[in-house]
Each structure stands twice: as structure tokens, then as C-alpha cells.
Amino acid sequence: MGWFDADATRKKLLMSTCIQGLGLAVPKHFINQAEAAHYALASCVASDKQRQLATRLYLRSGVESRHSVLLNSSTNGETAAQSYYEPSTETQPFGPTTAERMQTYRSEAEKLAIEAAGKALLASGVEPAAITHVVTVSCSGFDAPGVDVSLITELGLKQQVARTHVGFMGCHGAMNGLRVAKAYANADPNVQVLLVAVELCSLHYQYEWTNERMVSNSLFADGAAAVVVSNAEQSKSLWSIGESLAEIVPESRDAMTWRIGDHGFEMTLSPAVPQLIKQELRPRLEAWLSQGDLSLDQIAGWAVHPGGPRILQACSEALSLPDSALAASFDVLRRFGNMSSPTVLFVLHELEQQITGPTVALGFGPGLAIEGCLLYR
DSSP: OOOOOHHHHHHHHHHSOEEEEEEEEOOSOEEEHHHHHHHHHHHSBOOHHHHHHHHHHHHTSSOSEEEOTTEEEOSSSSOOEEOSSOOOOSSSTTOSOHHHHHHHHHHHHHHHHHHHHHHHHHHHTOOGGGOOEEEEEESSOOOSSOHHHHHHHHHTOOTTOEEEEEESOOTTHHHHHHHHHHHHHHHOTTOEEEEEEEEEGGGGOOOBOOHHHHHHHHHBOEEEEEEEEEOOOOTTOSEEEEEEEEEEOTTOTTTEEEEEETTEEEEEEOTTHHHHHHHHHHHHHHHHHHTTTOOGGGOOEEEEOOSOHHHHHHHHHHHTOOGGGGHHHHHHHHHHOBOSTTHHHHHHHHHTTTOOSOEEEEEEETTTEEEEEEEEO
């Protein structure tokens, strides 16, 4: 792990912007990956050869189970059930329209957001009326008035709370949200920020066959995570928030995209992304860390967004990490799938009791963008 000054880190924890509480939420029902593959084969427009490939893609995804607001029951001794995505028909070959999917986002996203936020407030010891700013993060739906207003009305926040939304930035959105929350807290020591990331990725299941869409279908899930951020000196703080990283890899604009289609939002993920990560990640991280007089071997923990097993493997190879370094990311992927922006906060939750020292949170998104945040315990 390298040299690490525990006293200096403790001082940073007490004197800087901190995460005071963290809360997580997932839908009630879940489905295991074998059953998810069965539903995929029932709905997608594909040849027999493509159906065989889809089964392999699902079972090699690193995911064992995923939660979705669309499930009516769970894989729990019985077969999971859903009625939202019917088999493809001539009149509706590609599933519900985007408008229909957004109607479901409107009714379901706020429930998960409120649950996660309530848990974060309880964990932080901060009263709802003390919250001065709300930062919401989501790339899987649009609605106004939306989740932010629901948080205010349902949790008893003040009507004068300042609201900021970080929208459509993809899987690294929580890092962008933390950057905003930290800026607010740094500007005023009396600020208390509630940050909530909520995604309903299962709304964007795609019927039409492409390899990229089948990979996305096999990975994405629903969930929410929330944190309370402030500049208060509290010994119970979970993480001290340090500097952030923001990089766009040149000539990689089409490597990952997230666009609005007529039947949900459509993701493309080039097979070149893992190789780009292998080539680009290490030098950019080393340059960033050196600005704070840190090196890679001084990083005690890695909260890497589990975009998929190949993404995690590429990070491990690029940074020469031992298998144990990304165990929390692989575990979150296995149990919850890729929930987009909240997922890295699920990984941070896993690391709370495991890590003492500098930790790097890291995610990738359209651009190809590399976003990161340095945290201390």
C-alpha cells in the first residue's frame, strides 16, 4: 500500500468537506441472471444463433441478480415475474414507447430516492429541516417537477432548499454530484447538502438485436443512493471529500454513447472501451494524484464503478492492482448489477469498514469521460 500518514489523514477528515451519512435503496423484487436471460430470449428480435450468444453474454456478465421496479415478484423459490415487457409483436416490435417508459420513471423514481435519502439523513444525524441544498443525479429519466421536489415535500425539507440537478451524464454522475456538493459546502460552513442519485435503468431494455444492446440488457438494473455532505467537523464522518478528476479521452467520442430513442434510451458501448482504459487510465491518474503528492501505491482503497467485468479487469490491469483491490466492485456487480450513477456509492458503502486511508472513486461515461474523486478515512 505504501507510506501513509494516518495523523495527517485524520486532520483532513476533520477539517474538510465530509460525507456524514450514506443510504442505499433498491426495488423490492429481484431476478437472477438465468431467468433474466429467459425473458430476454422471449422478447428480443433475434436469430437462433443470436439467442445462443445472448445466453452466453448474460451468464458471463458477472451479474448474479438484479433489482427492477418492473418486477412483480422475485427469484426466491419461484420464478420472477414481470408484465411490462411483453414479447415482440408486429404492432409493437420494440416494446413500450419512450413516453410510456417515462411515465413509469415518474411514478417509481421518487420512491427509491426518498428511501435512500431518508436512510442517509438518519445515518448522518442531520435533521431534514437543516438541509440547505439538494443535488439530484439521474440519467435514466426526465420529469419536472421531479424527484427533487418530491424529496422536499415527502421528507419535510424546507421549501427554500436550493435545488441542482446533474442530468444525463451516465455512470459517473455521482462523482459530478459530489463535486457540486463539495463546492456548496466549501463556500459556506453552514451548508448541509443532500445528494441523491437514482436510476431506473431497467426501463430502457432494448428489444432490437445488436451485440452492444444485449450486453447492456444483461448488466443494467435499478437503485438509488444518497449522502449528506457538509463542512462540519464531526468525528462520525464517513469520508472526507478531496480533489476530483475530470478527463475526456481524445478521439473517443463514439466509444460510449447514451441517446434518446423512440423506445427508450439507447446505449452503445464499443468493444474498444477496455483497451482505451488500459491505455489512458494510468498516466492520467498518476498525473492527478501527483498534484496532491500521492502515488498509486499509496492508495488504500478503490471504489471503481462496476460497468461490467471487462471494465473492471481493464482497470485492474492498467493500474497493476491485486485481485483484492476491486473485490468490492465485483461484489456489487454480482449482487446488484450496474445501476449507473448510484453504483459507486454502493461500492463506497462496502468499503466503509474495510479501508483506512486515501481511496479513489472512479467511473467512466460517454465522452469517453473518466471521472474520479479522492476520499479519505
